[in-house]
Amino acid sequence: MALRLYFRPAITHQELEKENQELRQINETIQREIAALKLQLSQVYKLINGFKSERFSPEVLEHQLSLFAPQETTPKETASKETITYTQEKQKHPGRHALPEHLPVSEIIIEPEQDTPGLKKIGEEITETLEYSPASLIKKRTIRPKYAKKEGEGVLIAQLPSRPLEKSIAEASLLAHILVSKFVDHLPFYRQIQRFHRDFGWEPASSTLSDWMSGCCELLEPLYNALKQKILASGYIQADESPIKVLDSDKKGSTHQGYQWVYHDPTGKLVLFDYRKGRGQHGPKELLQGYQGYLQCDGYTVYDKIGADPAITTAGCLVHARRIFNDALDNDKARSEKALRFISTMYQQERILKETAGEDFEMRKMLRLQKIQPHVQELKTWIETEQYSILPKSAIGKAMSYFLNQYPKFETIFEDGRIELDNNRIENAIRPMALGRKNYLFAGSHKAAQNAAMIYSFLVSCKMQGVNPQIWLQHTLEKLPDYNIQKLDELLPGYQAS
Incomplete structure (x- = not known):
């Protein structure tokens, strides 16, 4: 077999340099892509394994010693010994926290087994413990006597007091309990129904609880609008957005990606959730129409478009x-x-x-x-x-x-x-919704998502104000049916009239 030799045509120095330059550019591109992929991989690991604290402590980095680092010594150095003595004070146990004074007290007096007549009492030992009394459902029976008026002029009967939901068996205390259990304690309706059945032998339909929630939101809507106006009048708002999956009748077999836009008034300690179908500028631009003041936000481009309004100044x-x-x-x-x-x-x-x-x-x-x-x-x-x-x-x-x-x-x-x-405070405000998402996964409809936004607005505001959400919501549902619409601000968390 004949041996064939192939020779590459001679190339000039300029052509060789051009090839090298192209190879260097390709190499730099590959290195950038590798670095970007490494960054993405590290972020995936963080999502899987959980984030470490972002707090940065330079003193630790500069001064801490490695546990496994070798201790370098020079030949001239010699080990020295010294005896160190110290006195360590034994710390006292802080003891149990005092029990709250407002708790109801059940007293039991235990006398000695021996006879005590004729003995002088010199004191007593008091031991306080805690016991749990489970919540109970109470059947409230309202009785209205009927009287026949004289001479057949009709019947006299007292008027029923207003209830949050007319023609419903649910009183304000039960409605508040159901909503707080869902949006604060993250218990979906079906789990609440299981507990009602287990503890009280009562099993309401899931659709009944949903209807009650819708009725409460309809009642609360004027107060929600008052909350919105209160926040927009503050002159300083923090804003952020968070995704929420929503069942959509137009998307069979899949869910719609909606967004809860959240607005926080740090000085007034009030929070507003506003559901929108998308993450575009339409939602926040519509809500903030006419707003004048500072808007604190992250670097999302939608906020830059909103900040183009001369009445709004964006803060980082x-x-x-x-x-x-x-x-x-x-x-x-x-x-x-x-x-x-x-x-x-x-x-x-x-x-x-x-x-x-x-x-x-x-x-x-x-x-x-x-x-x-x-x-x-x-x-x-x-x-x-x-x-x-x-x-x-x-x-x-x-x-x-x-x-x-x-x-x-x-x-x-x-x-x-x-x-x-x-914007840390508003991220803290969003956290309860993020926890709830893990339990009930999605909203049943766009209307349900906005109803959830309304309830979150009030209950997170209660948290910001340090107000018990169960007590506030029950009090508010009881008062709203007959309340003066011009004075709704008085019912907002932390703003109740004395």
Whole structure:
């Protein structure tokens, strides 16, 4: 067999350099893609295994020693021994917490078995324990005597008092219990029905509970509108959105992805949930029409469109910036840690100045300008210097770009002492709904999703106000049928008339 030799035609130095340049570009592209995939993989691991705390503690990173790090010594160093003595004070057990004074008391007096006549009582030993008395259903029977008027003029009978739902057997206390169990304790209706059957031998239909909830929402709607107006009049609102799956008759075999838009008034401690079918600007733009003041939000582009309204000034959220730098630790640890140190210092100063200023927002503004704003400006200057040394599409590059894009919103924080450094409080407001989603998975319809938004608005506001939701809701359902519509503000959580 003849041996054939093939030779590559000679190429010039310029062509070779061009090929090398193309290979380098391909390699850089592949490296960027690998880095992006590693970031996505690490985020998936976090979702599977749970997030670690985002709180950044630079002191721990700088000063803690590795458990397995070798202790380096020079030949000239010799081990030395010294005896250390110390005195350790034994800490006393704090003891049990005192039982609340408002609990009803059942007293039992136990006399000695021996005869006590003629003995002088010198004191007594009191032991307090707790027992549980299960809730009970009570059949409320309203009896109205009927009287025949003189000379056949008719019948005299007292008028029935107003109830939350006319022609329904459910009183306000039961309705409040059912709604609080569903939206605070995250018990779906079918589980509540199982408990009613187990404990009381009463098994209402699931459709009955749904109808009761709809009736309560219809009754509460004017108060919901009053809550909306109260929040919009505050001049400072935090906003966020959260997905919720909804059964849709137009989408057989699948669910619709709706959104609960949440608005929080931090100074008034009131929260409004507003259900919308999508995540576009139509919903928040419609609700915020005519609003004047600050809107604190993350970097979602819809808020930028809303902020184009000259009456609305958008403020940023430092927690979202911190979160993105935290996600970039695996990509560029040194730069990410430096950015996190800046943000950690800001929060340390914020805690101190809040202790100093309290609710004096003018003082809070003045102290922030002195203690926190310089750190924000310094972080911005450092990022502007460093961003040219990193890949824009890398995790650290995206974190830096996010901070610079949001920087004008961060500066807004220093215009008014009411504005918080972040949106954490509204994320806390959304958390009960996120827990509920795991239990009842989806809303039965778009109307049901908006009814859920209404109930969440009131019950989360109760939580913000430190108000017992069961007591508030029962009190409100009892009063609403006959209440003056001009004074509905008095029924809002924390605003009841004395």
